[in-house]
Amino acid sequence: xxxxxxxxVDMIKFGRFPxxxxxxxxxxxxxxxxxxxxxxxxxxxxxxxxxxxxxNGMVGQRILQEIGQTGIGVVNCANACAxxxxxxxxxxxxxxxxxxxxxxxxxxEQMGKGLLGGGGGGAGISKEGLxxxxxxxxxxxxxGMEHARNHGTTFEQFAKVSVxxxxxxxxxxxxxxxxxxxxxTVMNAEMISYPNTKLMCSVNVDGSAAAVxxxxxxxxxxxxxxxxxxxxSVLTSDPFSDRxxxxxxxxxxxxxxxxxxYEMAGVGPEDINLxxxxxxFATAEILHYENLGLxxxxxxxxLIDNGDVALGGRIPVNVSGGLLSKGHPLGATGIANIYEVxxxxxxxxxxxxxxxARFGMTHVIGLGSACAIHILERAA
Amino acid sequence: xxxxxxxLPVVGWLKGAASDDPYxxxxxxxxxxxxxxxERENCSKCGARxxxxxxxxxxxxxxxxxxxxxxSFPGVEVPYVSAIVDLDGGGTVKGNLINVDPKPEAIxxxxxxxxxxxxxxxxxxxxxxxxxSYFFQPAA
Numbered sequence: 001x002x003x004x005x006x007x008x009v010d011m012i013k014f015g016r017f018p019x020x021x022x023x024x025x026x027x028x029x030x031x032x033x034x035x036x037x038x039x040x041x042x043x044x045x046x047x048x049x050x051x052x053x054x055x056n057g058m059v060g061q062r063i064l065q066e067i068g069q070t071g072i073g074v075v076n077c078a079n080a081c082a083x084x085x086x087x088x089x090x091x092x093x094x095x096x097x098x099x100x101x102x103x104x105x106x107x108x109e110q111m112g113k114g115l116l117g118g119g120g121g122g123a124g125i126s127k128e129g130l131x132x133x134x135x136x137x138x139x140x141x142x143x144g145m146e147h148a149r150n151h152g153t154t155f156e157q158f159a160k161v162s163v164x165x166x167x168x169x170x171x172x173x174x175x176x177x178x179x180x181x182x183x184x185t186v187m188n189a190e191m192i193s194y195p196n197t198k199l200m201c202s203v204n205v206d207g208s209a210a211a212v213x214x215x216x217x218x219x220x221x222x223x224x225x226x227x228x229x230x231x232x233s234v235l236t237s238d239p240f241s242d243r244x245x246x247x248x249x250x251x252x253x254x255x256x257x258x259x260x261x262y263e264m265a266g267v268g269p270e271d272i273n274l275x276x277x278x279x280x281f282a283t284a285e286i287l288h289y290e291n292l293g294l295x296x297x298x299x300x301x302x303l304i305d306n307g308d309v310a311l312g313g314r315i316p317v318n319v320s321g322g323l324l325s326k327g328h329p330l331g332a333t334g335i336a337n338i339y340e341v342x343x344x345x346x347x348x349x350x351x352x353x354x355x356x357a358r359f360g361m362t363h364v365i366g367l368g369s370a371c372a373i374h375i376l377e378r379a380a
Numbered sequence: 381x382x383x384x385x386x387x388l389p390v391v392g393w394l395k396g397a398a399s400d401d402p403y404x405x406x407x408x409x410x411x412x413x414x415x416x417x418x419e420r421e422n423c424s425k426c427g428a429r430x431x432x433x434x435x436x437x438x439x440x441x442x443x444x445x446x447x448x449x450x451x452s453f454p455g456v457e458v459p460y461v462s463a464i465v466d467l468d469g470g471g472t473v474k475g476n477l478i479n480v481d482p483k484p485e486a487i488x489x490x491x492x493x494x495x496x497x498x499x500x501x502x503x504x505x506x507x508x509x510x511x512x513s514y515f516f517q518p519a520a
Binding site: 115118124135142143190192194 | 450451484
């Protein structure tokens with residue numbers, strides 16, 4: 001089986017673009033990734049498109065209507081917040097299978113503002129605020145409080161995640177926000193669902209990201225100079241756990257995925273130089289330090305306290321600013337993470353560059369649940 | 381007694397809504413003992429088919445995790461405590477924890493709680509039916 005390489009990858013600056021359509025946003029990133037690879041839409045053999053909000057709207061085909069209707073096959077993916085990573089992985093598999101040599105993956109989303117989840121649905125009466133809360137800030141607050149229960153993690157430690165990621169985003173011109181948020185600002189922001197304040201919730205933004213994936217044969221032809229090798233691509237669903245029915249278990253699904261990813265890549269957590277993980281809420285990031293093996297169970301609080309996960313630390317996490325400050329356009333997030341890690345592996349991350357980065361990891365969770373993990377390596 | 385004239389259950393696994401003895405019903409897999417809420421054909425833990433058996437869940441349990449909700453949708457009264465409770469004898473249920481100050485210092489993990497049944501905060505469906513819901517409160 002051929003190794004798979006990323007030859008082009010890019011994202012638009014995340015923001016709010018109500019005047020654009022979803023396909024227009026997707027087309028922007030697609031063209032940027034093609035330019036980055038030095039290729040055109042005529043070179044692409046298939047398109048894998050991730051979008052959640054218009055999952056039945058043939059978004060991939062409509063992107064081609066914006067940039068070139070070449071007649072290639074299009075797969076439209078929806079997998080909650082793992083949507084973009086799933087599209088990328090489908091593209092990866094098509095090359096791995098030897099079907100294609102050059103394919104395009106695009107993730108795109110246009111978001112409203114406000115709370116996600118908790119809408120209920122079904123017959124009868126609304127259950128929100130009656131049978132607890134199903135909003136995303138609440139669900140991830142409860143997951144964080146489980147960590148507090150087991151390891152004594154504090155509100156302040158959760159808040160420090162947000163301080164760090166907002167700080168990182170001041171060095172990322174493509175992030176939605178470039179604003180420092182000191183600890184007291186984070187902790188005193190409007191409480192949404194304790195222990196998550198407003199500044200500990202990811203930002204709903206519009207965005208798109210895209211990648212051109214190629215076979216080894218094609219990569220050699222094009223030149224390995226800026227290529228990024230995909231060392232592992234893994235997708236899992238949530239295994240049964242006792243409380244999963246009422247408390248989505250984002251831990252087991254991640255642990256299963258990362259175990260497979262390390263095996264596939266033949267590396268361990270000690271080899272990884274940077275991680276972009278699913279900080280949809282500050283509480284979630286803490287859980288994933290342990291889930292991804294960046295530290296032992298129970299050590300996550302210390303990791304954030306020591307600065308180990310900040311730029312310049314032992315294992316920088318979310319140097320892009322993360323979902324908390326770069327923003328979280330659901331279907332685009334998975335590929336935007338891959339853009340971020342690739343940019344560091346190429347040594348092109350400017351002020352936020354993780355020096356000497358060779359291996360990087362991306363992680364997303366789609367509640368319901370899906371986990372996608374990619375391990376990338378500098379090729380040259 | 382005409383059941384249809386009484387309040388309806390907030391979820392299908394709240395049984396006896398119109399009686400004076402409502403309770404929560406779990407489904408236990410007879411092969412692997414996994415517990416589910418609501419009727420189902422197969423066990424998603426071990427894959428056993430047709431092995432689920434209904435049982436009356438306990439009204440006593442312990443607080444496993446929680447959050448305190450300060451922002452919700454219009455019409456939902458805040459703050460309130462959203463609680464995950466492990467019931468004695470099996471089954472984990474999510475609901476509002478009431479009769480407690482909605483502040484972290486008033487809440488502790490593993491605190492004993494009991495299930496109580498009351499009107500669903502006055503909420504009615506579009507046909508005007510009222511509902512019986514379950515709540516948790518600190519155990520007496």
